Amino acid sequence: MPALxxxxxxxxxxxxxxxxxxxxxxxxxxxxxxxxxERLLHAAAVTxxxxxxxxxxxxxxxxxxxxxxxxxxxxxxxxEQLIEEVVTVGTVRLxxxxxxxxxxxxxxxxxLDRLDIAIDAHLRQLMSESAFAHAVIRNISQLPAAIRSxxxxxxxxxxxxxxxxxxxxxxxxxxxxxxDPDLAQPLIIGILNWAAEWWSPKRSSIDAVVATAQSxxxxxxxxxxxxx
Amino acid sequence: MPALxxxxxxxxxxxxxxxxxxxxxxxxxxxxxxxxxERLLHAAAVTxxxxxxxxxxxxxxxxxxxxxxxxxxxxxxxxEQLIEEVVTVGTVRLxxxxxxxxxxxxxxxxxLDRLDIAIDAHLRQLMSESAFAHAVIRNISQLPAAIRSxxxxxxxxxxxxxxxxxxxxxxxxxxxxxxDPDLAQPLIIGILNWAAEWWSPKRSSIDAVVATAQSxxxxxxxxxxxxx
DNA sequence: GTTATCTTTTAACCGCTATTAGAAGATTGT
DNA sequence: ACAATCTTCTAATAGCGGTTAAAAGATAAC
Numbered sequence: 001m002p003a004l005x006x007x008x009x010x011x012x013x014x015x016x017x018x019x020x021x022x023x024x025x026x027x028x029x030x031x032x033x034x035x036x037x038e039r040l041l042h043a044a045a046v047t048x049x050x051x052x053x054x055x056x057x058x059x060x061x062x063x064x065x066x067x068x069x070x071x072x073x074x075x076x077x078x079x080e081q082l083i084e085e086v087v088t089v090g091t092v093r094l095x096x097x098x099x100x101x102x103x104x105x106x107x108x109x110x111x112l113d114r115l116d117i118a119i120d121a122h123l124r125q126l127m128s129e130s131a132f133a134h135a136v137i138r139n140i141s142q143l144p145a146a147i148r149s150x151x152x153x154x155x156x157x158x159x160x161x162x163x164x165x166x167x168x169x170x171x172x173x174x175x176x177x178x179x180d181p182d183l184a185q186p187l188i189i190g191i192l193n194w195a196a197e198w199w200s201p202k203r204s205s206i207d208a209v210v211a212t213a214q215s216x217x218x219x220x221x222x223x224x225x226x227x228x
Numbered sequence: 229m230p231a232l233x234x235x236x237x238x239x240x241x242x243x244x245x246x247x248x249x250x251x252x253x254x255x256x257x258x259x260x261x262x263x264x265x266e267r268l269l270h271a272a273a274v275t276x277x278x279x280x281x282x283x284x285x286x287x288x289x290x291x292x293x294x295x296x297x298x299x300x301x302x303x304x305x306x307x308e309q310l311i312e313e314v315v316t317v318g319t320v321r322l323x324x325x326x327x328x329x330x331x332x333x334x335x336x337x338x339x340l341d342r343l344d345i346a347i348d349a350h351l352r353q354l355m356s357e358s359a360f361a362h363a364v365i366r367n368i369s370q371l372p373a374a375i376r377s378x379x380x381x382x383x384x385x386x387x388x389x390x391x392x393x394x395x396x397x398x399x400x401x402x403x404x405x406x407x408d409p410d411l412a413q414p415l416i417i418g419i420l421n422w423a424a425e426w427w428s429p430k431r432s433s434i435d436a437v438v439a440t441a442q443s444x445x446x447x448x449x450x451x452x453x454x455x456x
Numbered sequence: 457g458t459t460a461t462c463t464t465t466t467a468a469c470c471g472c473t474a475t476t477a478g479a480a481g482a483t484t485g486t
Numbered sequence: 487a488c489a490a491t492c493t494t495c496t497a498a499t500a501g502c503g504g505t506t507a508a509a510a511g512a513t514a515a516c
Contacts, residue, residue, distance in 0.1 A: 032483090033493070052370040055282030058474065070475080071494050079474065138369060141425055142280040176447065183440040186426045187419050194418025197369055204411060212411040219404065220448030260513095261463070285503065298505080299464050307504065458516085465510070472502090480495070486488085 037075045039065045045086045045131040053083065053142045080147065087143065087151045090132030095158040097125045102161070111169035112222055116214045118165055119192065123210050126196045137193045162189065174226040188217055265303045267293045273314050273359040281311065281370045312375045315367065318360030319382040325353045327389060339397035340450055344442045346393055347420060351438050354424045365421045390417065402454040416445055 030038075043064035048056045058079055062069040076082040101121035102114055109117075126133045136151070143151065166185045169175040175184075191213055199209060258266075271292035276284045286307055290297040304310040329349035330342055337345075354361045364379070371379065394413050397403040403412075419441055427437060 036493085050370070052280045052282055054280055055370060057472090068495055069473085070496085073475075074493065139280075141366060142278070142283060176443075179443060180432075180436065180440055183432060183437060184444060187423065187437075187441055187444060190419045190422025190425075191415050192418070193425075194422050195415065197418075197421075198414045204408075208408065209411060209415075212408055213415055215404075215407060216412060216415060216445075216448040219450075220444040222447075264463085286505090287503075296465055297503085298466085301505075302463065460515085461513080463510105463512070465508100467507085467509095469504105469506075471504090474500090474502100476499075477497085478495100479497095480493105482493070483491080485490090 036065070036067070036071075040067065040072060040075060041082075041086060041089070042131065044082050045090065045135045048083065048086055049131055049135040049138050053139050053144075056083070080144075083143075084147045084150060086132060087136050087139065087147065088154060090130065090134075090136035091151055091154040091158060093130060094122065094125050094133045094136070095154065095161065097121055097129070098158070098161060110226075111165060111172050111174045112218055112226055115165050115169065115217065115221075118162065119188075119214050119217060120210050122189075122192050123195060123213060124206060126192065127199055127206055127209070134196050137196060169221070174223055175221055176223045179221060184221055188221070191217065264293070264295065264299075268295065268300060268303060269310075269314060269317070270359065272310050273318065273363045276311065276314055277359055277363040277366050281367045281372075284311070308372075308375065311371075312378060314360060315364050315371065315375065315379045316382060318358065318362075318364035319379055319386060321358055322350065322353050322361045322364070323382065323386040323389065325349055325357070326386070330389070338454075339393060339400050339402045340446055340454055343393050343397065343445065343449075346390065347416075347442050347445060348438050350417075350420050351423060351441060352434060354420065355427055355434055355437070362424050365424060397449070402451055403449055404451045407449060412449055416449070419445065 044061045047060045047064055058069040058072055062072060098118050098121040101117050105114055105117055162185050166181040170181055175181060195209060272289045275288045275292055286297040286300055290300060326346050326349040329345050333342060333345055390413050394409040398409055403409060423437060
């Protein structure tokens with residue numbers, strides 16, 4: 001039980017910086033240790049999405065962060081805890097990012113327009129902002145129960161947002177009748193999540209993907225009279 | 229170089245039975261060895277989709293097939309070759325299944341109807357027919373280059389089918405103008421592939437998912453005048 | 457029923473990777 | 487400069503899992 005020396009921030013598991021604004025430049029008034037920790041966490045996210053849960057080696061993570069593998073143990077007690085933080089942070093950030101985008105919409109915004117906003121936010125978070133969200137969606141199915149059980153709590157909260165969006169659309173009559181929202185919702189999410197698998201900046205611009213996805217979804221689920 | 233004793237069928241890599249008809253009962257006039265080989269291949273597909281490329285242990289595969297791990301080496305020279313066969317067979321079967329469904333459509337079938345057929349076939353292959361297709365879509369991103377390079381050949385052939393479908397739709401004016409088919413196509417595939425991640429028989433019937441997906445896609449991509 | 461072949465098993469081997477121990481390097485305050 | 491602490495490194499440890507070797511069980515031919 002090596003709980004004698006205390007690494008900087010070693011509470012339970014989840015830790016995340018405030019939702020990043022728009023441009024890069026993370027970390028200003030941080031100590032070097034904090035920056036190393038963040039660099040390692042990011043490296044873990046990248047490596048995790050590239051190699052998968054079982055394939056991610058601590059050596060790779062260290063290399064990606066410019067550090068020797070054992071240095072990781074100064075910040076996390078085990079590989080599992082590191083991965084757990086990656087997936088938790090990934091899920092939380094995605095939810096916060098989408099929630100923030102929706103919250104910024106003026107009250108009274110039609111449900112389908114809010115859907116567009118959510119699509120935009122989800123796709124951008126997945127494709128550019130964060131290796132974290134990417135790491136999550138590529139690995140949820142393969143995570144060991146111990147990790148999954150804690151991550152799924154956050155995931156459910158996120159799913160709740162989407163359920164809400166579809167519920168609004170149903171309530172306002174904007175969703176095409178005959179469409180089961182409980183099936184339509186995960187199917188739509190699939191469009192977004194799978195984009196992370198095939199999209200590359202060389203292939204097309206993010207904007208184009210976002211616009212096309214929005215267009216397909218809107219036409220795909222909107223009731224006959226409900227177009228902007 | 230242990231190439232002295234010759235396992236039954238040990239040519240290059242790919243091997244696949246004829247596209248299964250409709251019901252189960254595979255294998256009639258097969259020798260016991262052949263059946264064991266198939267059982268192992270299937271076990272590998274199942275284990276691969278559950279644990280991922282790096283996570284699939286030969287012990288797990290053996291257990292799933294009711295055999296000790298080293299028995300696998302009687303049929304394949306290495307773990308890598310086994311996995312390569314799984315992903316190749318998975319890709320090939322998916323393509324053949326969809327191609328067969330499309331080929332069965334009467335000539336002159338509108339492009340959007342053919343799209344419905346492809347959606348139906350792809351989803352069913354993914355959700356019930358085969359653990360193989362499932363293993364493929366869950367692992368393509370994490371496969372080592374050696375395996376991927378040979379699998380991607382088959383994948384491209386399959387992608388060609390979908391590209392063709394969208395090209396037809398564009399040509400006949402059935403695709404909504406302003407929609408980039410090169411973006412719409414992978415986005416639509418995402419709906420289908422991601423279904424494997426969330427769908428479970430307890431949640432809904434396959435028929436319902438297929439119908440909803442078809443409905444969303446048709447409305448999502450069809451030109452204003454083109455509904456059946 | 458005996459022999460040759462096919463199939464599977466048990467018992468090592470070996471490399472790889474998470475983890476630990478303990479020794480350096482930094483860093484900071486005085 | 488010096489000491490205390492924080493951070494990272496190098497060098498071992500330990501167990502897991504792919505692979506191999508060789509023996510044991512089937513199977514079929516004669």
